[in-house]
Amino acid sequence: MSELILTPNIDRGDDFYAALLKAHDGLNKADSDALNARLLLVLANHIGDGEVLAQAIEAAANAAPR
Amino acid sequence: MNATNKIFDTPLYPYERSADQDAATPARHTAIVIGAGPVGLTTAIDLAHQGIETVLLDENDKVSFGSRAICFAKRPLEIFGRLGAEQALIDKGVEWDVGKIFFQDRDVYQFDLQPEQGHERPAFINLQQYYLEKFLVDRIREMQEAGAPLEIRGQNKVVSVSDRGDGVEVRVETPDGEYELHADWLIACDGACSPTRAMLGLEFEGRVFEDNFLIADVVMEADFPSERWFWFDPPFNRGQSALLHQQPDGVWRIDLQLGWDIDREAEKKPENVIPRLKAMLGEDVDFELEWVSIYTFKCRRMESFRHGRVLFAGDSAHEVSPFGARGANSGIQDADNLVWKLKLVIDGVAPENLIDSYDAERTRAADENILNSTRSTDFITPRSETSRTLRDAVLDLAEHYPFARPMVNSGRLSVPCTYDGSPLVSADALTGGPPRTRPGSPCPDVPLGEHDYLLRHLGDRFVLLTIDCEAPDEIEEEGVTVTRLALTTQDDRTGFLKERYLGEAPSAVYLIRPDQHVAARRIEYNETLMRTALRRTLGKEVAK
Ligand SMILES: Cc1cc2nc3c(=O)[nH]c(=O)nc-3n(C[C@H](O)[C@H](O)[C@H](O)COP(=O)(O)OP(=O)(O)OC[C@H]3O[C@@H](n4cnc5c(N)ncnc54)[C@H](O)[C@@H]3O)c2cc1C
Numbered sequence: 001m002s003e004l005i006l007t008p009n010i011d012r013g014d015d016f017y018a019a020l021l022k023a024h025d026g027l028n029k030a031d032s033d034a035l036n037a038r039l040l041l042v043l044a045n046h047i048g049d050g051e052v053l054a055q056a057i058e059a060a061a062n063a064a065p066r
Numbered sequence: 067m068n069a070t071n072k073i074f075d076t077p078l079y080p081y082e083r084s085a086d087q088d089a090a091t092p093a094r095h096t097a098i099v100i101g102a103g104p105v106g107l108t109t110a111i112d113l114a115h116q117g118i119e120t121v122l123l124d125e126n127d128k129v130s131f132g133s134r135a136i137c138f139a140k141r142p143l144e145i146f147g148r149l150g151a152e153q154a155l156i157d158k159g160v161e162w163d164v165g166k167i168f169f170q171d172r173d174v175y176q177f178d179l180q181p182e183q184g185h186e187r188p189a190f191i192n193l194q195q196y197y198l199e200k201f202l203v204d205r206i207r208e209m210q211e212a213g214a215p216l217e218i219r220g221q222n223k224v225v226s227v228s229d230r231g232d233g234v235e236v237r238v239e240t241p242d243g244e245y246e247l248h249a250d251w252l253i254a255c256d257g258a259c260s261p262t263r264a265m266l267g268l269e270f271e272g273r274v275f276e277d278n279f280l281i282a283d284v285v286m287e288a289d290f291p292s293e294r295w296f297w298f299d300p301p302f303n304r305g306q307s308a309l310l311h312q313q314p315d316g317v318w319r320i321d322l323q324l325g326w327d328i329d330r331e332a333e334k335k336p337e338n339v340i341p342r343l344k345a346m347l348g349e350d351v352d353f354e355l356e357w358v359s360i361y362t363f364k365c366r367r368m369e370s371f372r373h374g375r376v377l378f379a380g381d382s383a384h385e386v387s388p389f390g391a392r393g394a395n396s397g398i399q400d401a402d403n404l405v406w407k408l409k410l411v412i413d414g415v416a417p418e419n420l421i422d423s424y425d426a427e428r429t430r431a432a433d434e435n436i437l438n439s440t441r442s443t444d445f446i447t448p449r450s451e452t453s454r455t456l457r458d459a460v461l462d463l464a465e466h467y468p469f470a471r472p473m474v475n476s477g478r479l480s481v482p483c484t485y486d487g488s489p490l491v492s493a494d495a496l497t498g499g500p501p502r503t504r505p506g507s508p509c510p511d512v513p514l515g516e517h518d519y520l521l522r523h524l525g526d527r528f529v530l531l532t533i534d535c536e537a538p539d540e541i542e543e544e545g546v547t548v549t550r551l552a553l554t555t556q557d558d559r560t561g562f563l564k565e566r567y568l569g570e571a572p573s574a575v576y577l578i579r580p581d582q583h584v585a586a587r588r589i590e591y592n593e594t595l596m597r598t599a600l601r602r603t604l605g606k607e608v609a610k
Contacts, residue, residue, distance in 0.1 A: 030455075
């Protein structure tokens with residue numbers, strides 16, 4: 001079974017984060033939400049593995065503030 | 067509505083007084099079927115085809131009216147092939163392969179379904195439900211002339227049903243008053259509002275989709291191609307969806323999603339409908355309305371399809387939203403599953419509990435259909451702002467990238483259910499065999515020579531299909547005869563036999579049920595194991 005990676009894994013994470021913010025620059029809430037949704041689907045397709053995706057959904061849900 | 071079409075007004079099976087109405091004691095029939103919709107007609111035809119004496123009752127005497135099923139898939143066509151009722155449907159039906167998806171004002175992508183080769187029947191046809199019903203009644207007339215033990219009684223409304231354990235009693239209302247009938251078996255094909263279900267106090271639970279759809283059938287001379295066009299959020303129906311699909315005789319089916327809070331009566335008025343349709347079809351297109359109705363869709367099913375000697379089939383047992391065309395298509399497969407079992411039980415060859423497997427196998431199929439229809443409906447009519455955002459993201463991506471196209475769900479076309487885990491089905495013993503023909507699967511067709519196909523040789527009886535191996539020509543087991551069909555890959559010029567039935571295996575033996583589903587398969591014939599598999603399919607062995 002493939003394991004979802006939950007330890008730091010992005011090389012140059014600060015650059016990635018900055019690129020993510022930049023993609024949202026100047027967008028209103030609806031357009032930003034749409035961009036996030038498209039990004040999410042692109043990434044999910046890249047991962048492909050259904051088990052990893054299921055773990056990712058769970059990991060994201062678990063991290064909600066209580 | 068403006069029913070220019072005579073077919074709606076012509077009684078197909080007008081009321082005639084039956085001798086049963088004058089009988090001193092109620093007449094007893096082997097099988098009574100309630101409801102002459104697509105499912106009741108198919109059930110009655112199949113019963114009579116198996117030689118079971120049958121009476122079919124309907125409160126009406128004409129084809130169903132309003133906009134109903136238009137899309138019939140390959141599996142039901144194969145079943146109609148087995149019942150000798152297929153040719154008229156194929157001749158009249160429209161075939162189509164291309165689907166187009168529009169999002170807002172853009173043509174997002176188109177797909178060609180490229181139906182798989184090597185099948186006798188098309189992947190699906192479009193045909194008005196009223197034609198299907200009319201052709202099935204024609205088939206009944208043909209069978210009656212050939213002496214089939216089948217009667218169809220119009221204006222015979224069932225008003226009470228009681229299960230007596232070893233039979234059923236029904237009261238029937240006619241233009242000449244009420245009479246009583248008895249039957250060994252009752253099959254209730256009386257539709258989604260099933261009075262039989264209500265009379266027996268049985269529940270029908272599930273989910274209602276809070277949405278209204280305007281369904282219109284319009285007659286027009288337009289040069290739209292015979293493709294399926296589906297719009298998400300189009301300019302002519304903002305925030306909602308729309309569908310355009312061709313039927314025979316220049317009739318087009320249009321579905322327009324309207325939302326939940328609407329005035330249903332007002333929306334149906336021609337002065338409101340016509341401008342909507344003009345916005346969709348173009349101002350200069352001339353059309354005439356055949357039917358306009360407003361539907362709310364539901365997905366639900368009965369907990370069990372068998373209640374003693376009363377069996378439920380079709381919409382009376384399960385209801386789905388029409389995205390994916392699974393209503394009539396699955397009901398016809400209910401009949402296909404049920405009738406051979408009834409035949410064996412009525413003949414005393416199989417124990418009565420064989421009928422329980424009808425419930426096991428067809429509730430599984432119903433769950434599969436409900437799951438698929440629910441997913442389509444959730445995609446078409448997003449339930450929250452977030453689900454709409456995700457849905458729109460899929461559509462935006464689909465315009466640019468192939469990966470997102472399979473996620474677009476405007477209806478997944480009806481495919482037959484594989485009865486995995488059914489008590490009648492033996493464990494797969496064909497190493498390397500193709501998954502699509504594992505035990506429980508419906509047999510896929512294969513060309514055998516120039517003008518012959520495999521499915522013509524299967525059905526109505528048990529068949530032992532051997533490919534490149536030996537077996538006896540006939541096996542007798544507890545009153546059932548299994549007939550061998552011997553094929554070899556040497557004659558398999560198209561390669562489909564190997565691809566669909568052997569895979570990596572060097573040879574194979576398949577035990578095939580009368581409904582053309584696989585009961586068991588192995589590499590070579592083994593007398594003891596085949597007999598066990600057969601007994602299991604007759605409900606006489608418990609699956610291991
Ligand atoms: C808009 C729309 C589009 C659809 N599209 C498709 C599609 O493309 N493909 C598909 O497969 N399905 C489709 N369906 C579903 C399909 O129409 C139904 O699943 C199908 O009609 C069910 O057939 P049935 O025989 O079970 O019931 P029905 O067709 O409802 O027939 C029931 C019969 O029982 C009779 N009856 C009722 N009560 C009594 C009584 N007390 N006594 C005697 N008779 C009685 C009625 O007169 C009727 O003839 C669609 C449905 C709708 C509404």
